[in-house]
Amino acid sequence: MRLLVVEDEARLAGALRRGLQAEGFAVDVALDGPSGLDAARHGSYDAVILDVMLPGLSGYRVVRALRDESNWVPVLMLSAKDGEYDQADGLDVGADDYLTKPFSYVVLLARLRALLRRGAPQRPAVITAGDLSLDPARRRVTCQGAEVVLTSREFAVLEYLIRRQGEVVSKIELLDHVWDSAVATAPNAVEVYIGYLRRKLGRERLLTVRGAGYRLVSEPVAQPQPVTEG
Numbered sequence: 132m133r134l135l136v137v138e139d140e141a142r143l144a145g146a147l148r149r150g151l152q153a154e155g156f157a158v159d160v161a162l163d164g165p166s167g168l169d170a171a172r173h174g175s176y177d178a179v180i181l182d183v184m185l186p187g188l189s190g191y192r193v194v195r196a197l198r199d200e201s202n203w204v205p206v207l208m209l210s211a212k213d214g215e216y217d218q219a220d221g222l223d224v225g226a227d228d229y230l231t232k233p234f235s236y237v238v239l240l241a242r243l244r245a246l247l248r249r250g251a252p253q254r255p256a257v258i259t260a261g262d263l264s265l266d267p268a269r270r271r272v273t274c275q276g277a278e279v280v281l282t283s284r285e286f287a288v289l290e291y292l293i294r295r296q297g298e299v300v301s302k303i304e305l306l307d308h309v310w311d312s313a314v315a316t317a318p319n320a321v322e323v324y325i326g327y328l329r330r331k332l333g334r335e336r337l338l339t340v341r342g343a344g345y346r347l348v349s350e351p352v353a354q355p356q357p358v359t360e361g
Contacts, residue, residue, distance in 0.1 A: 132177040132247060133157045137167030137193065138209065139185050147180065150236060164188025168196055176204050178246050180239075183210035183221065191224050198225035205246040209234065223267050260296045261349035263332065265289060279331050284309070288324045292337070292347040301344035321345075 134156050138144040141162065148158045159174065161167035164185035171179055171193070183190040194206050208221045211232040221229045227249075228242050257266045262275045270286060272279045281289065287309045292300060302321040310316045325345055329337050335351035 133159070133175065134243075135159050135161065135167070135170055135174060135176045135179045137161045137164070137170075137179065137185065137190070138182045139163055140182075154240065162186075164190070164193050168193045171197055171204060172200070172202065178205040178207065178243060180207050180209060180243070181226070183208055183212060191220060194221075194226050195224045205249065207239075207242060207246060258290075258293050259349075260293050260336075260347060261351070263293070263336065263349075265293050274332050281328075281331065285324055285327055285331070288321075289328055289332075289347075292345065296347045296349055299340045299343045299346050304344070 132155075134151055136144055136147050136151070136158060138147065138160070139162050144160045144162065148160050151158045159170060159176075161170050164187040166187075167179075167181065167185065168188060170176075181190045181193060185193070190208055190210070194208070197204065197206070206226045206228075208226040208229045209232060210221070210229070218229045218231070227246055230239060230242060257264050259265075264273050265286075266272075267290060272281055272286065272289065288305060291305060291308050302318045305321050306316055306318065310320070325337055325339075333351060336347060338346045338348060340346055
């Protein structure tokens with residue numbers, strides 16, 4: 132299998148290449164962001180090991196460019212930035228895994244093998260439900276081609292619902308996945324934010340299933356039966 136290592140620390144890049152070659156991989160190395168992006172675009176790689184802090188173009192921008200071009204090569208990001216938001220940013224822009232420096236080489240190999248087992252499935256960077264689209268990386272929502280401005284909480288509620296489109300999602304499930312579990316939040320908070328989203332996106336997109344929860348539909352339903360709006 133062929134790997135691309137994009138790492139500006141020459142000694143680390145060399146050590147990774149030697150170690151991975153000893154494991155039987157064919158390894159190419161790029162030492163900056165632009166050359167790494169060019170290699171990933173034009174090479175037939177099974178996976179990419181990508182540093183975040185790179186000269187010329189950050190690892191975030193490299194992986195985002197690849198995903199924007201529908202290049203789904205598995206990407207394992209490496210970074211000395213170990214904050215939870217840094218890791219979330221890396222995954223949100225399209226990376227498949229994120230490993231902080233210093234790292235265990237044994238763990239890197241294990242994670243790399245896991246990526247290679249999964250392969251490179253076709254994964255849209257933008258989630259759609261009919262004429263509604265949500266881009267998690269850019270925190271952007273459009274409806275009928277027009278951008279809709281949402282608060283962080285509204286975005287989080289919509290993202291969970293659009294990922295479960297067509298399914299009934301209970302208030303408790305939304306509270307568990309969108310609100311901070313360490314802070315007591317009343318279930319009617321969900322109703323409030325569903326109301327906000329309905330005003331911005333249209334009531335017919337977010338249906339209330341009595342006694343069960345909410346369902347986001349890809350095609351607006353003007354008079355749902357037997358589902359009714361609340």
